[in-house]
Every structure is written in structure tokens, then in C-alpha cells.
Amino acid sequence: MHVHVNAAESVDGKLSTREREQVAISGPEDFDRMDALRAEADGVVVGVGTELADDPSLTVTDAERREQREAEGRPPNPARVVADSRARTPTDAEILGDEAVTYVLVSERAVKGDIEALENAGATVIVAGEDRVDLPGAFEQLEAHGLDSLMVEGGGELVFSLFDAGLVDRLTVYVGSTVIGGREAPTLVDGEGFTDPDSFPELSLTGVERMDDGVVLSYDV
């Protein structure tokens, strides 16, 4: 499985405000770059924190990109994937719309009734892990469903777990020229954090590009 993490952060590393409401950090050029990344991927992934905060659609906006995918024998939109241990995704969430297939990754903590409600709303539910979603195990199951490349949009809790599990292959981050601040505001990588310098993931900078009012930094992991 190839895993690409892409997000937009303020100059002080925040993904959003302490109120965790969706903020447009990047501009039209970067949103178009994100759309192109979605169009390349077999699946677009978020954590349930992002799902509940933003209610995103995770679909490809540009019609030509959807047509190009279809010309290649792919579905017009990538699959949507949400890491949601306790099956908290609302059944009227945008990601359960019929523009694309949707996988909800849950753990054994999810109750049967909530799983069935998501299945009735059109989701395919994948169970992996006892407490939180076991990401390596869940990604193996996604591969069995034909998904070989994932574009992860966040948020910081999920991105930490992906780095911690050694699952990230590529990182692109738009750094906008704005300051959000707030010790409780989500950052690109939250979770428990790494403490041993020997365990810090080492990235290799592969690109720096000016875009909108900021820069896009690209890394191989």
C-alpha cells in the first residue's frame, strides 16, 4: 500500500483553530493540487475527528479528472475511508453519499447496531484492532478490496498513528502565511508524539514550491 499524507497548516503548524472548525488555510491553487492528488489515489482517508468537524465529501471536484479516471477503467471518484473505532460516523454524513464507495474502519469496540446502521447507509465496514483501529491490519484489508494507494488528509491524531506505524511513504504540506495559535489547536502530527530522537521519522525534502500565499513542501519518508 502506498500512503501519501497531504494537509494544509498555518505557519505555526496548526491544521485548524482550537475550536476545531474547518479553516481554509490554503487558496484555490492548493485546493486544485489537492483535487489532483485525490484523483490519483484509490482511496482518500480521514480520521473520525476530521469527519465530525468538517463533514467533507472527499470527492474529486474537477469533472475532467473524473472523466480521466473513468477512461482508465477506474471509478470516477476514489473510495472514501474513515478511521472510526467506535462507528461514530453519522449516517447522514457527506462521505456516505453515492458518489463513491465508502469504507468505515472500526475496531472491536464498535457496537453491532452502529455497524449495521452504517452498512444500511451504504458503507462497507472493516473491523481491525481491539481498541483503536489497527491501521496496518485495516490497510491490508483495503488492499484485498483493490485499494493500492491512499491519500490521507488528516487530522493530526491519525497522522501521528500512521507515522508511528511506519506507514507513511510521502508527505506534502502546504504552509500558509497565517498564524492560528492555540495550544489546543490541532497540528499536523499530534497523538502521543515521539520522545526518543532515534525514533523521530526522518524525511527527505524533495521539493519546495511557492503556491497561493504560501509554500508546498514535499518529502519522501
Ligand SMILES: NC(=O)C1=CN([C@@H]2O[C@H](COP(=O)(O)OP(=O)(O)OC[C@H]3O[C@@H](n4cnc5c(N)ncnc54)[C@H](OP(=O)(O)O)[C@@H]3O)[C@@H](O)[C@H]2O)C=CC1
Ligand atoms: N488543514 C488541513 O489540511 C486539515 C485540517 N483538519 C482539521 O483537523 C481537525 C481534526 O483532527 P483530529 O482531531 O486530530 O482528528 P483526526 O481526523 O485525526 O481523527 C482522530 C480520531 O480518529 C480515530 N481513530 C481511529 N483509529 C485511530 C488510530 N489508529 N489512530 C488515531 N486515531 C484513530 C480516533 O477516534 P476513535 O477512537 O473514536 O475512533 C481519533 O480520535 C479538525 O479541526 C479538521 O478541521 C483535518 C484534515 C486536514
Ligand SMILES: Nc1nc(O)c(N)c(N[C@@H]2O[C@H](COP(=O)(O)O)[C@@H](O)[C@H]2O)n1
Ligand atoms: N488542502 C487543504 N487546505 C485547507 O486549507 C484545508 N482546510 C484542507 N482541509 C481538508 O479538506 C477537506 C475538505 O474536503 P471537501 O472539499 O469537503 O471534500 C477537509 O476535510 C480536510 O481534509 N485541505
